[in-house]
Amino acid sequence: MAQAVVTAGSSELAPDGHADHSHDTNTGVSNPKLAIWLFLSSEALFFGAFISTYFLYRGRDAQFLKGPTPDKLLNIPFTSVTSFVLLMSSLTMVLALAAIQRGDHRRLRIWLLATALFGATFIGGQLYEFTEFYRQGLHLGTNMFGTTFFVLTGLHGAHVTVGIVWLLLVWSRSMQGRLPSEKSEAVEIAGLYWHFVDIVWIFIFTAIYLIPTH
Amino acid sequence: MTEGTDLVTVSADESPVGAAGTAPEPLAGATPVVAPEHAHPGPRQYVLIAVVLVILTAVEVATSYLEGSVNANLLIVALGIMAAVKFFLVVAWYMHMKQDSHVFRRLFLTGLILASVVYGILLLFFSSTVLKS
Amino acid sequence: MTTVEDPPAVVQAERRIRILERPKATTGKFSWVTTVDHKKIAIMYATLALGFFVVGGIEALFIRLQLAQPDGTILSAARYNEFFTMHGTTMVFLLGMPIAAAFGNFLVPLMIGARDVAFPRLNMLGFWVFALGGVFLYSSFALGGAPDGGWFGYAPLTSTPLAAGYLPGRGTDFWTVGIIMLGIGSVATAVNFLVTILNMRAPGMTMMRMPVFVWMMLVVAFLTLFAMPPVTAALIMVFMDRNFHTNFFNAAAGGDPLMYQNLFWIFGHPEVYILILPGMGIVSEILPVFSRKPLFGYSIVVFSGIAIGFLGWGVWAHHMFTSGLGPVAVSAFGLSTMLIAVPTGVKIFNWLATVWGGAVRLRTPMLFALGFIAQFTVGGLSGVMHSIVPSDTQQTDTYFVVAHFHYVLFGGLVFAVFGGFYYWWPKVFGTMLNERMGKLNFWLMVIGFNLTFFPMHFLGFEGQPRRTYTYPSGMGWDTMNLLATIGAFIIATSVAVFIVNVIFTARRGERVSHDPWDGRTLEWSIPSPPPEYNFAVVPIVTGIDDYWHRKYTEDDEGRLVKLPAGGAVDEAEHEPAGFDPHSIHMPSPSYWPLIFAIALPVMGYGFVFKNWFLLAAGVVVAFFGLNGWAIEPSAEPEPSGTEAH
Numbered sequence: 002m003a004q005a006v007v008t009a010g011s012s013e014l015a016p017d018g019h020a021d022h023s024h025d026t027n028t029g030v031s032n033p034k035l036a037i038w039l040f041l042s043s044e045a046l047f048f049g050a051f052i053s054t055y056f057l058y059r060g061r062d063a064q065f066l067k068g069p070t071p072d073k074l075l076n077i078p079f080t081s082v083t084s085f086v087l088l089m090s091s092l093t094m095v096l097a098l099a100a101i102q103r104g105d106h107r108r109l110r111i112w113l114l115a116t117a118l119f120g121a122t123f124i125g126g127q128l129y130e131f132t133e134f135y136r137q138g139l140h141l142g143t144n145m146f147g148t149t150f151f152v153l154t155g156l157h158g159a160h161v162t163v164g165i166v167w168l169l170l171v172w173s174r175s176m177q178g179r180l181p182s183e184k185s186e187a188v189e190i191a192g193l194y195w196h197f198v199d200i201v202w203i204f205i206f207t208a209i210y211l212i213p214t215h
Numbered sequence: 216m217t218e219g220t221d222l223v224t225v226s227a228d229e230s231p232v233g234a235a236g237t238a239p240e241p242l243a244g245a246t247p248v249v250a251p252e253h254a255h256p257g258p259r260q261y262v263l264i265a266v267v268l269v270i271l272t273a274v275e276v277a278t279s280y281l282e283g284s285v286n287a288n289l290l291i292v293a294l295g296i297m298a299a300v301k302f303f304l305v306v307a308w309y310m311h312m313k314q315d316s317h318v319f320r321r322l323f324l325t326g327l328i329l330a331s332v333v334y335g336i337l338l339l340f341f342s343s344t345v346l347k348s
Numbered sequence: 349m350t351t352v353e354d355p356p357a358v359v360q361a362e363r364r365i366r367i368l369e370r371p372k373a374t375t376g377k378f379s380w381v382t383t384v385d386h387k388k389i390a391i392m393y394a395t396l397a398l399g400f401f402v403v404g405g406i407e408a409l410f411i412r413l414q415l416a417q418p419d420g421t422i423l424s425a426a427r428y429n430e431f432f433t434m435h436g437t438t439m440v441f442l443l444g445m446p447i448a449a450a451f452g453n454f455l456v457p458l459m460i461g462a463r464d465v466a467f468p469r470l471n472m473l474g475f476w477v478f479a480l481g482g483v484f485l486y487s488s489f490a491l492g493g494a495p496d497g498g499w500f501g502y503a504p505l506t507s508t509p510l511a512a513g514y515l516p517g518r519g520t521d522f523w524t525v526g527i528i529m530l531g532i533g534s535v536a537t538a539v540n541f542l543v544t545i546l547n548m549r550a551p552g553m554t555m556m557r558m559p560v561f562v563w564m565m566l567v568v569a570f571l572t573l574f575a576m577p578p579v580t581a582a583l584i585m586v587f588m589d590r591n592f593h594t595n596f597f598n599a600a601a602g603g604d605p606l607m608y609q610n611l612f613w614i615f616g617h618p619e620v621y622i623l624i625l626p627g628m629g630i631v632s633e634i635l636p637v638f639s640r641k642p643l644f645g646y647s648i649v650v651f652s653g654i655a656i657g658f659l660g661w662g663v664w665a666h667h668m669f670t671s672g673l674g675p676v677a678v679s680a681f682g683l684s685t686m687l688i689a690v691p692t693g694v695k696i697f698n699w700l701a702t703v704w705g706g707a708v709r710l711r712t713p714m715l716f717a718l719g720f721i722a723q724f725t726v727g728g729l730s731g732v733m734h735s736i737v738p739s740d741t742q743q744t745d746t747y748f749v750v751a752h753f754h755y756v757l758f759g760g761l762v763f764a765v766f767g768g769f770y771y772w773w774p775k776v777f778g779t780m781l782n783e784r785m786g787k788l789n790f791w792l793m794v795i796g797f798n799l800t801f802f803p804m805h806f807l808g809f810e811g812q813p814r815r816t817y818t819y820p821s822g823m824g825w826d827t828m829n830l831l832a833t834i835g836a837f838i839i840a841t842s843v844a845v846f847i848v849n850v851i852f853t854a855r856r857g858e859r860v861s862h863d864p865w866d867g868r869t870l871e872w873s874i875p876s877p878p879p880e881y882n883f884a885v886v887p888i889v890t891g892i893d894d895y896w897h898r899k900y901t902e903d904d905e906g907r908l909v910k911l912p913a914g915g916a917v918d919e920a921e922h923e924p925a926g927f928d929p930h931s932i933h934m935p936s937p938s939y940w941p942l943i944f945a946i947a948l949p950v951m952g953y954g955f956v957f958k959n960w961f962l963l964a965a966g967v968v969v970a971f972f973g974l975n976g977w978a979i980e981p982s983a984e985p986e987p988s989g990t991e992a993h
Contacts, residue, residue, distance in 0.1 A: 026546075026547035026548065027546065028318045028546050029318075030315075030316045030319065032466045032548075035322075035542075035543050035547060036542075036543050038319045038323055039322055039539050039542055039543070039573060041326070042574075043535060043573045043574060043577055044577065045577075046326060047577035047581055049330035049333075049334045049577075050577065050578045054607060056338060057604065058596075067601075077279065081276045085269065085272060088268050089265065091309050092261055092262065094309070095308075096258055096261060099258050099261065102255070142593030142594055142595060142601075144595070144602070145595055148594040148595045148596055148601075149596075151594075152596075156584075170978065179979075192310075193310055196305055200301075200302045200305050203301045203302055207275065207294050207297075207298040212290070212291050212294055213283075213287055325570075326573075329574055332661075333578075333614055333661055336662075337610050337611075337614065340673060340674075
């Protein structure tokens with residue numbers, strides 16, 4: 002929720018009513034960009050809490066043998082593909098930004114849509130994975146893996162979902178012709194959020210899927 | 216086109232890229248080329264970064280299959296380093312931290328370092344060395 | 349570059365039919381609902397926070413009545429739990445943090461020479477999230493029981509599934525969801541303050557020329573930004589454990605309740621500094637003005653504040669010395685706790701040196717500031733006692749701890765806040781609070797406060813446990829408890845005197861000039877109350893205490909000499925010739941932040957009652973609010989079409 006707040010702030014003007022020219026500020030950087038970076042550094046502590054909780058509890062199931070264990074559940078080839086898709090969405094995102102910065106609004110829209118689509122693919126993969134695990138008997142309360150896995154990846158998925166909605170909003174603004182090149186910062190800020198969600202996944206993917214459990 | 220200045224800057228930071236692709240640059244190597252004068256890199260670098268990211272991911276996944284045949288700690292360290300490199304590539308190039316104002320770098324690093332130190336100490340609490348000594 | 353498309357024409361005026369016409373009024377009662385003016389938002393913050401202060405105070409009075417005598421029967425055990433939980437939660441989240449936002453909102457832009465904060469609508473959102481979050485928390489009394497697990501909400505008491513019946517009722521769910529909600533508002537406000545302070549300073553207002561209060565707000569904003577996420581994570585885990593059968597803190601399934609304590613105090617200790625640093629900032633502004641001397645060692649005070657902010661991250665485990673962390677962790681955190689006393693002590697000596705040898709005027713703000721120093725020092729010393737681990741083990745969960753943190757937070761923060769009220773009242777409203785009532789307010793509060801909380805040190809040493817709704821006679825606790833209760837009612841009287849003073853001043857307050865205290869910082873250079881745009885001409889700053897140096901200079905022997913009238917001093921009273929206030933284009937009022945803020949409690953009720961319809965409705969409203977917000981420009985174009993650039 003909070004991240005969306007910052008988004009909305011991104012269309013803010015400097016309070017003296019002048020358009021938000023970055024050179025007007027003391028640090029030389031624009032207010033909305035500073036705000037999103039601050040927010041992302043705050044988010045680092047949010048995900049850090051869940052990732053450390055995951056590490057604290059991983060492997061503890063051995064003493065509490067109950068339900069399916071991660072080495073039986075995790076489908077690494079499948080998740081590698083969805084991770085690859087999310088990684089590629091970062092490429093399309095940055096291409097969207099490059100497009101609007103050189104005034105190419107047609108490509109901007111294409112890349113924005115592609116990014117949202119890649120994100121949606123990732124979420125689709127996650128939903129498939131969740132239902133598959135659930136079918137195999139892993140619930141939130143089955144064991145510590147169920148608890149930490151669903152909550153950590155679920156919260157990340159929620160962030161990706163917010164990002165998709167955000168990108169679609171930016172896209173629709175562009176379609177309505179209300180996103181001229183001089184407002185490219187709106188794309189840049191959405192992009193920063195998107196890349197951040199991607200790098201969080203880089204760590205989650207390594208932590209949950211790649212590092213051996215036992 | 217009101218934003219004439221935008222066009223100028225874009226063409227300014229695209230030309231050295233083209234040059235890097237054709238003419239031999241002294242610094243051009245396996246690492247992605249950094250556009251001089253801290254201008255934003257162009258689509259060419261972005262794709263190059265993506266290729267590196269994909270290769271790294273493939274290596275990561277392959278490494279994880281070595282489980283059992285290699286020392287587990289070594290595996291964890293290797294995977295951690297690769298994740299960190301991927302993280303660095305995305306932040307530095309896709310999030311433009313290399314070119315952008317150092318203000319962002321300092322703020323984001325503050326959050327990252329704080330998170331690592333605090334949660335690192337927190338996890339140490341639960342490790343047997345701290346608990347039993 | 350020939351294939352570049354022309355950018356689509358910018359739509360100048362909104363053509364679509366709007367569901368909500370943008371509010372325009374900046375005066376009248378309704379304008380307060382949609383205002384984005386940082387000064388109005390500050391007044392609303394302060395009013396509401398004071399309202400919650402009274403409510404939390406009434407809860408405290410009930411607690412004291414219950415404990416006045418052994419075997420008290422005024423509150424049931426269950427009600428007592430609700431009252432001490434809500435007392436703590438209210439004072440931390442609904443008084444301490446919002447009152448800092450109130451002072452910060454009013455003063456930060458004025459002190460750095462800005463016309464508003466960086467994100468006026470985000471500012472508005474912060475206030476409404478606080479207001480509605482507070483109402484949400486208190487609605488629990490009517491909707492299935494108030495929170496009763498303590499303001500710290502330790503797992504596994506709070507995290508055991510609802511059905512198990514440890515904490516029956518929905519109170520804990522209201523508490524977890526409510527604190528997450530308030531956290532969202534706090535982070536939004538923190539981001540806003542950070543960007544404002546880093547980016548919007550007037551020309552010449554370098555970081556090392558900023559008033560100490562602004563510095564402290566900067567540190568507080570950083571602490572808030574980084575401290576809220578860990579507790580949000582912990583609260584999400586508690587909520588999941590309680591409602592969705594996860595095992596985060598369920599030891600029977602491999603979870604670890606100690607993890608909750610860690611995550612909570614990783615937030616909880618920086619939170620202590622989030623509460624006290626604004627108070628330190630206020631005192632650092634009051635003391636120089638009423639001593640007619642610059643703050644002693646400005647840069648040392650600033651760096652001490654930063655050091656406190658940093659070290660505040662490395663002491664959280666001293667709240668957990670008795671939870672079995674092991675000797676290494678306990679020793680390390682004992683040492684770091686001793687260390688953090690150093691910058692705090694440095695500040696106290698700087699304040700003393702500021703007053704030393706000054707032309708001291710003992711007006712009400714100064715009295716409160718001096719009260720702050722004395723009482724905060726007492727609380728600081730009992731705090732250092734807790735860094736001695738064996739001593740702490742003895743004192744844990746006794747009234748000694750209650751005495752300690754009330755000396756810091758009441759004797760410290762609340763005294764600073766009241767000092768701040770008396771000091772800046774003329775700036776906010778243009779009238780002076782009555783001085784005689786002010787002195788009465790101060791002395792009653794000093795007597796009541798010390799009578800309430802000093803005996804608690806002894807009660808703690810004699811072993812009276814905290815959070816216990818009654819005690820038998822014959823423990824030797826009777827007299828001290830009775831004294832504490834009497835003291836609590838004296839505090840209540842002093843707050844009543846303040847409220848009477850406010851009403852009296854509103855009716856027939858003495859109007860004063862723009863600079864009644866002979867102030868040093870920029871806010872005193874503009875009219876009282878300040879115009880909407882704050883500064884007719886954005887000031888150019890040349891040093892610390894810039895406004896003072898526009899008024900005074902020193903002769904050869906270092907004596908103060910008032911500069912001839914006219915010049916800079918009169919700028920405030922007479923705006924420059926030909927100045928047209930309409931040429932300053934201020935941000936326009938808005939509905940959208942309010943709509944988004946309303947969505948949060950709707951979602952909150954959805955979570956608490958697991959009503960997915962409400963949750964979905966909240967999400968839709970939030971989306972509606974954010975979308976409208978994103979599309980709406982910060983400031984409407986001038987009606988005449990002539991942009992004031």
